[in-house]
Amino acid sequence: MEVKEKESKLDGNLVLEAVSKQYKKNQALHPFSMRMRAGECVVLCGGNGAGKSTILNILAGISKPTAGKVILNGIEMEKDKMAYVADIGYMPDEFLAQGEMSVWEFLRFYASLRMVSEDKIDQIIMQIGLVEKMQEQVKALSKGMRQRLLLAQAILADPELLIMDEPTNGLDPFWINEFIELIQILKKKGMMIVFSTHMMDVAAEVGDRILFIHEGKLAESLVNDGKDIPGFTRRLLELYRSN
Template sequence: MADATKPLLRVEQVGKTIKSQTLVRDISLELGAGRVLALCGGNGAGKSTLLRLVMGLLQPTSGHVEVDGLRWQQDRRAYADKLGYMPDDYTFARGLTAWETLQFWASLRGLPKSRTEEALVEVGLADMRDRKVTAFSKGMRQRLLFAQAMLAKPPLLVLDEPTNGLDPYWMDSFVELVRKLRSEGHSVLYSTHQLPVAEASADEIVFMREGSAVRQGSVAELLRQYGSGGLHAAFTDSRQAGGAAERAGRGQT
């Protein structure tokens, strides 16, 4: 397990530009062991790009990312072993059941079949273990992807829009799972449009707009600052602040 006295994740002035388009702009953040950070923002805010940069699926144009003191470029295998990833979309192999799909991923990691069974129970899919994944609803596929990310119980889970397609019951269950992971010392970095989910499960929030982190802080601090308006008020304020910053950058007022 990571050293609790040091940040497990360190993102230092990271930027990403592709074909003259800036997708992520000078973002810095830290996440300690046993902590949860939510990235909030609208479509195109740069949340998914930032998560892919953390995973090593994209390389930054500027700055660097460290996980437990490692950079992806230094030791890709050791870096990857510290991470569990849930993408925002995934095409499952046709013809495989939920158990077969998860067991395939488990076998790649050298995990026992018992861990596959445990993970299916954790996401409430034990009764669906023999059903073909191609017949699953969006929410059920999301739960299976979450199980896959948790399989090896890595120090850091990176989840891209994990609550998309979930019904209210399983949205509550997601919150409980995240809390359980945190209590076991795991860290979670995830993106979401669901502010109530972020309020219920995250320790810290980063509001993003147009590739920039326009406001960040602990959930407790933001709730104290915005009072009855809560995170919705903080989100609205961050959008206005982001728009002002963009106009200033273009020399507009």
Template sequence: MGEKGLEWEKISKTIRGNMVVHPFSFRLPPGRVLALAGGNGAGKSTILRMTVGLLRPTSGVIRVNGIETGRRTRAYVEQIGYMPDDFSFSPGLTAWETIAFFAGLKGLDQKRARDVLEIVGLGAERDKRVGHFSKGMQQRLLFAQAILAEPPILVLDEPTNGLDPYWVDTLAELLVGVKKSGRSVVFSTHQLDVAEQVADEVIFLNRGRVISSGAVESFCTRYGAGGLAAAFAELIRKEPGTRVASEGRGQRRGGSG
């Protein structure tokens, strides 16, 4: 079946003649967490959408637990739990109806659906319509559907958007638990303090290019208290014609829910 984990091999993406992700390779083994860090337009979401099969790479190959994207589609998709950055649930459904629907699609029983609502702190809100949820509550429901089937790999696009500090920390703890269970996580973020808290590896992106990658611990050792924010700021300063974006300065947590 091939090597376990997630592998990007010389993947790239060109849209309407514009290369939005330049070729790069990386392998994430099981039980590790990878953060994709960079400002708006860096290519983070495009990489994740290619990973889950929503976009086809222009070149290169993506493998999840040895299965190539585009081949054995069902088996490939079953390896992944995906949390998109921008997704609208049906506003007229309750939290319970929503998560029960996703559980049914994945062939799971209602007990698992109840359990994940409790995990994300929405058990008491199960009968509330999703249309009345705050952004943070909707993010937690999105995370719940991603972890429903306990997939080997979680792919999370800006999972902390809209979360208040308590739920940012709680999500971080949940991701550490996923890692300890031997599963892999790749997530995009502009909150570099969260990446420091959770990730083992980081890929810094700018304008679709990988400008650096490596162990989070190594960056933090090199840059001290400045951590990943200081590392990213220095990398961006070296990029021709690029100004340091606010996302690279370790934007603080905030939001609703």
């Protein structure tokens, strides 16, 4: 996959400082801290309901933390949310678009919000392999195609921080490999990437740090040096099954 170089400098930093989330009596996320550098990929792993989506929703500015600070490139979300979210790309775990929109219309809508050119839309459509589907209605797409379309809108504007909730759900083996290749390219450009997954092989391939979340708490943090991917995958599987 070819991704054009972004002209602006990607030297930002992401900081979560003692971030927590409580819904009435339910503590969805206990105080959680994390720092990221440009070009780093952090993968969140854990069972359903562990708190991964809570972290991602807070990062994306969708959910307000009960306590703690979230800072991107020196901009604190609580103090200037519009500036904070301006350089974020977000891929949700559910497809909420109007089904009657075509693939082209869907991406044109998001491109207009981000002031992205139609040439970039064409490039992205080719990149995600939906050229033959560009005039097809979104509701007619398969699960895997919808996932690729969601990923396309998330990277349309070359965000400095890319956040994805279960991005590989519904992808076939070919597109999982394409996803891995794309993430590696985006990391080399300096993009910060955070996503959740149940696929430990994908986490081992692209994650610089793997964080296991359990009952709203950080249970384990592993650094991936990339030297033994098969061995690291086995280690992640062991931890995944124990959490």
